[in-house]
Amino acid sequence: MAVAKRPIIHPVDKYLRTERLPHVWCPGCGIGITLHAFMRAVKELEDEGRIDSSKILFVSGIGCTGRAAGYVNFDGAHTPHGRAIPYAMGAKLARPDLIPVVFSGDGDLVGIGGNHFIHAARRNMDVLVILVNNMIYALTGGQVAPTTPKGTYTTTTPFGNPDRPINAVKIAAAAGANYIARWAVTHPELLKNSIKKALPMEGFRLIEVVSICPEIFGRHIGFRAPIELYRRLQKVVKIRGKISPFEATYDWEKEIILGEFQVRNEPGYTRVLMEAFKHG
């Protein structure tokens, strides 16, 4: 793509459309930490000769998180709200050498796009889903999300969220994903390692990243500075090894369990489909 050339000053600059900076994200937002972890993982894999970044297809839906697709210098798309997964699936099945990554928000992926999420996991569709969970609909100004803790004030639940939050890890596990992990922006190195491990795998891979949205989530519930929300998150997350995804509690009041909950190597959907078609 024709872009104004800028000197490469940061190790991951080559994966960015740097001429688009500055980005839209607020100070203290966790999306940048997550995206940085992703690009570092890609860089390490590419430097080790294990991946060709020109095959990465980086797809987002709509939301603050969804804006990521426009900043990265990969093939990609900014699809309608909730539709990143089926879009990536179509591209991958039409061109199996692509490496699809869906990078999007919790509302996008398990709210409006929840059905696609379940069925892609059920098919073990070849896609790495990086779900940035900021517990809120951020781009639209702080409405309740499927991940919002029960009882929380949001602009559409001014008397407290009556809904129980969704646990994306359990849903992916119930549907049959190959790889399932949950990390948080408090642990970017572990997140990067997890992405690095999951990206070259086949099948459906979910990495949920518990993030912070200091402006639209934190401030509304009394955290005056980003660091306060960050510290609150730090307190509630607990890393646990070797537990089942069904034990991966997601509870903002008690504990949010981080870790790698499922690592399987069942054949991905692309391969299964091509095998089935061979007998046609």
Place this chain on the structure above:
Amino acid sequence: MSREADIGFLNSNHAAAEGALTAGVNFYAGYPITPASDLFEYLARKMPKQGGVIIQTEDEIAAINAIIGASWAGAKAMTATSGPGFSLMAESIGFAAMVEAPIVIIDDMRTGPSTGVATATGQGDVMQARWLSHGHYGIVALAPFSAQEAYDLTIKAFNIAERLRVPVVLLMDYVLVHTREKVRLKKPPEVEVWSRKKPRVPPEEYLPFKPDEDLVPPMATYGEGYRVFVESLVHDYRGYYVTRDDVYEELVKRLSDKITVNKHIVLDHVEYYTDDAEILFVAFGSTARSVLSIVRHARARGLKYGLFRPISIWPMDTDALLKAAENARKIIVVEMNYGQLFLEVDRVIKDKPVYLAPILTLDLPTPENILEVCRKWL
């Protein structure tokens, strides 16, 4: 020149499926719905054998987005559905138009609104085909009236989609898709098969949304080093979101104008006895078959009836319509809804009365059914 093997005895769903195969379809995603399912089932048996990919998705929203993604990955991609499923695709029809993804959508119209009568015919999706999604964008809709045309026009639908990078809708109906007829399965070079323009410059110089003189930008394919970003937001030539009046205006105009300036490859219609027609009928799809029978019988009795049958519904060949209507005293639009194509015909013809003959039967109307509605104007 036609050999035995080139002749099929097919319904319009199967004929359209054969047309898609001739046009080179290699990606299909769909969700079952009457009366479109047997098109899907037909392709499900055939496409894998020819190296294509065909899948049933969790819903029509997934299907339409999957074919848009597949299209950007280089595939000739399609789906087929009926009104309820078409409605679910609404948002992403606009997405396809916005990111200029060549795709073909077959809408086998059934009785509506809502779930309507799943096993009965209708033509209530005329305006839906044009204005399904929000915002202003261009789209093409073609309407066959026989299995042969279903075959031919599916090839044409792919050709237009590829050449203009627009979504193309094939509007069929319940009667057509369940009527078996003889179809000659023309193959290249007898039929032309077109593919999209590819970039003629290296990735460093490529601007994915910069149009050529025909207003259509060359299209890169994912995975070939172009690092192309497909943006659903308003975007400039680079595909970058910008909120500038000039960029927005140029983009929105171009999404429609590229069809207008290339209309010679789109416009299509058939006229029957229009030269001296005093009563001009306008009808499309299976309804036009009953109307044609009325016109032929009238001619046998010396009555000067004629029929204008648009094949491209969106856009319609309005110049040809005006010309066909030159000698007419009255124009009667016959359609199986309560006045949709009528609105377009009435908009175009300003100097003589245009009447609507709405046919709200559940089966294909007989010529007598139609005559009964029209008698007061004849």
